[in-house]
Amino acid sequence: MEFRPILSAMLRNKTGSILVALQIALTLSIVVNCMFLAKQRIDHVNRPTGMDVDNIISVRSMGFGTDYDHDRTIDNDLRLLREMPGVISASHSSGLPMNGSGSANGFAGSPDEDASRVTANYYHVDERMLDSLGTTLAAGRMFRDVEIRRADNELLNRMPQQVVITQALADKLFDGEPALGKRMYDGLGESAEVVGILEHMYGAWVGWSDFDQVAMFPQRTEGPHIRYIVRAEPGKRDELIPLIEKTLADSDRTRLIRGVSSMEETTRNSYEGDFAIAVTLSVAVGLLLGVTGLGIVGLASFTVRQRTKQIGTRRAIGARKRDIIRYFLIENWLMTTIGIVLGTVLTIAINYSLASAFNTDQLNYGFLVAGMFMLWLLGFMAVAEPARRAAQVSPAIATRTV
Amino acid sequence: MLEMKEISRVYRTDLVETHALRELSLSVDTGEFVAVTGPSGSGKTTFLNIAGLLETATSGEYSLDGTDVSGLNDNQRSRIRNEKIGFIFQSFNLIPDLNIFDNVDVPLRYRGFDGAERRGRIEKALDQVGLAARMKHLPSQLSGGQQQRAAIARALAGGPSFLLADEPTGNLDSLMARQVMDLLEKINNEGTTIVMVTHDPELARRAHRNVQLLDGQLASPDPFSASQSTPIEADLQPVA
Numbered sequence: 001m002e003f004r005p006i007l008s009a010m011l012r013n014k015t016g017s018i019l020v021a022l023q024i025a026l027t028l029s030i031v032v033n034c035m036f037l038a039k040q041r042i043d044h045v046n047r048p049t050g051m052d053v054d055n056i057i058s059v060r061s062m063g064f065g066t067d068y069d070h071d072r073t074i075d076n077d078l079r080l081l082r083e084m085p086g087v088i089s090a091s092h093s094s095g096l097p098m099n100g101s102g103s104a105n106g107f108a109g110s111p112d113e114d115a116s117r118v119t120a121n122y123y124h125v126d127e128r129m130l131d132s133l134g135t136t137l138a139a140g141r142m143f144r145d146v147e148i149r150r151a152d153n154e155l156l157n158r159m160p161q162q163v164v165i166t167q168a169l170a171d172k173l174f175d176g177e178p179a180l181g182k183r184m185y186d187g188l189g190e191s192a193e194v195v196g197i198l199e200h201m202y203g204a205w206v207g208w209s210d211f212d213q214v215a216m217f218p219q220r221t222e223g224p225h226i227r228y229i230v231r232a233e234p235g236k237r238d239e240l241i242p243l244i245e246k247t248l249a250d251s252d253r254t255r256l257i258r259g260v261s262s263m264e265e266t267t268r269n270s271y272e273g274d275f276a277i278a279v280t281l282s283v284a285v286g287l288l289l290g291v292t293g294l295g296i297v298g299l300a301s302f303t304v305r306q307r308t309k310q311i312g313t314r315r316a317i318g319a320r321k322r323d324i325i326r327y328f329l330i331e332n333w334l335m336t337t338i339g340i341v342l343g344t345v346l347t348i349a350i351n352y353s354l355a356s357a358f359n360t361d362q363l364n365y366g367f368l369v370a371g372m373f374m375l376w377l378l379g380f381m382a383v384a385e386p387a388r389r390a391a392q393v394s395p396a397i398a399t400r401t402v
Numbered sequence: 403m404l405e406m407k408e409i410s411r412v413y414r415t416d417l418v419e420t421h422a423l424r425e426l427s428l429s430v431d432t433g434e435f436v437a438v439t440g441p442s443g444s445g446k447t448t449f450l451n452i453a454g455l456l457e458t459a460t461s462g463e464y465s466l467d468g469t470d471v472s473g474l475n476d477n478q479r480s481r482i483r484n485e486k487i488g489f490i491f492q493s494f495n496l497i498p499d500l501n502i503f504d505n506v507d508v509p510l511r512y513r514g515f516d517g518a519e520r521r522g523r524i525e526k527a528l529d530q531v532g533l534a535a536r537m538k539h540l541p542s543q544l545s546g547g548q549q550q551r552a553a554i555a556r557a558l559a560g561g562p563s564f565l566l567a568d569e570p571t572g573n574l575d576s577l578m579a580r581q582v583m584d585l586l587e588k589i590n591n592e593g594t595t596i597v598m599v600t601h602d603p604e605l606a607r608r609a610h611r612n613v614q615l616l617d618g619q620l621a622s623p624d625p626f627s628a629s630q631s632t633p634i635e636a637d638l639q640p641v642a
Contacts, residue, residue: 002511005500005504005507005508005511008499008500008501008504009499009500010499012499012540013499309495310495310497313497314497314508314512315480316454316456316483316489316495317484317489317508317509317512317556318480318483318484318485318509318512318513318560319480319512320476320477320480320481320512321476321477321480323480323512394456394457395456395457395480395483396451396456396457398456398489398491398495399447399450399451399454399456399568
């Protein structure tokens with residue numbers, strides 16, 4: 001192969017090549033880091049939720065009339081919802097997971113005041129909440145009907161006696177020890193027995209790193225607000241939404257039904273920022289690759305025009321068309337490779353800086369390898385047409401004196 | 403060695419048709435040194451391009467070393483240019499970014515010789531033209547005469563059947579021109595056939611015979627060749 005003479009010719013005429021190699025280096029470092037960040041956002045969005053998000057409907061009710069009776073309304077609403085064809089389960093809840101709104105508190109695995117506290121997102125739910133969310137117990141049991149405190153219970157402001165928590169929360173509270181039967185304490189010295197461990201589910205805030213530390217307590221919310229979590233049979237969700245709204249609205253005129261929506265839509269809204277970042281980064285990557293590709297096309301086209309006589313001479317002394325094409329491909333490959341080598345160092349340095357400054361993950365080197373191949377392919381595609389044009393230069397150019 | 407029969411070359415545009423060569427017949431024997439002369443526009447460059455397989459004739463037959471090369475495809479023509487023809491250009495046409503060694507190496511790489519073979523041929527060719535000590539120099543570091551000698555080394559290195567020279571001293575002063583002509587004569591004396599296109603009568607006089615072109619055809623015998631040992635009339639007879 002003719003690497004050495006091509007490289008030495010490049011080094012003698014290096015300004016354009018160095019600029020494009022630097023452009024490739026910068027492109028690689030930005031593209032790889034952007035792709036990595038975009039993939040992290042997408043992975044973040046696609047994390048398994050532990051819930052049947054696609055089939056869940058959320059309904060909010062707000063009592064306002066003087067005759068409004070919170071417990072009676074909840075009883076009636078749940079009866080109506082559970083009787084509706086196409087509904088698998090319906091529960092009341094203080095909130096909807098992954099919608100960006102909820103309550104949190106610090107809990108500990110021991111009554112010691114000095115015990116380290118673990119922040120958990122908590123919900124007040126009923127005995128059917130697991131079916132309504134489509135979550136699964138890893139151990140223990142769900143609440144019993146009799147354990148659910150009604151809204152008129154005078155102990156409503158005190159910590160319930162039972163709690164169901166996620167495995168992630170259990171591991172944090174009890175350092176990986178079995179949690180079932182142990183007590184979980186709040187900051188006021190009250191405690192609840194851990195009666196069930198959920199395999200996995202997410203809480204309210206999609207951007208929170210401890211998003212999977214969730215606790216459920218057996219009680220109703222204090223009126224006049226209540227939310228229902230309704231799980232539909234697959235394919236029935238969209239037809240149930242207007243039906244639920246009408247049925248509940250017609251059943252009780254002392255309250256307002258609003259916000260009947262799918263959990264899928266709510267979740268999508270919660271992840272809007274992540275989607276926007278992923279799309280913006282992807283567009284930036286595309287534009288950058290396009291600009292770099294144009295840079296390579298520009299330099300290659302310029303050098304083809306500049307070297308017309310030289311190409312004609314090479315053809316005259318025996319180069320075939322494919323030798324000319326190969327020359328430009330090798331030249332471009334060398335330039336791209338120099339850029340990629342520099343870019344690899346830069347990519348790792350940028351990732352290291354980002355990881356140090358913002359506590360982001362270390363780069364997955366698969367992205368670097370993918371970026372390298374992407375730029376090699378881009379270089380090849382960008383130089384293909386100028387190289388083809390170079391091969392069309394007539395060898396008779398060599399004998400022209402002007 | 404080189405035999406052309408009724409070669410014509412017509413350049414066509416939408417408006418005009420130019421007959422650069424009109425049924426030109428010419429043969430050159432092995433070991434000859436032939437000068438092709440003629441005024442500007444007489445068809446010298448077209449003759450050179452066709453003889454060197456740099457372009458194709460519109461009609462006629464052309465044989466090189468007994469092989470008909472008229473109907474060859476682009477790759478085959480490239481191969482023959484590489485193996486059988488050594489080109490010497492008026493402007494030297496050295497590649498400015500490569501040193502002299504690498505310039506001479508260019509056609510040898512296209513030939514597919516291995517490294518040792520190439521090195522041997524390059525050193526021999528540069529030695530032949532007296533530039534062995536300058537092989538690491540860039541063309542810009544050499545005088546015009548040295549550059550042309552380097553170009554001659556490039557033409558010789560592949561061991562061609564003949565050299566095709568296009569105004570080889572056109573860009574040189576008289577001293578350097580004489581040195582280059584001395585070198586060409588020496589190379590010819592060592593057995594290499596040379597066909598040289600020139601408009602310079604002084605230069606043409608040093609060839610074995612002259613062929614004069616006028617309006618794309620053979621003209622009357624060149625007066626400068628009258629003193630040559632080979633009768634011009636015999637040279638200019640149409641090929642049977």
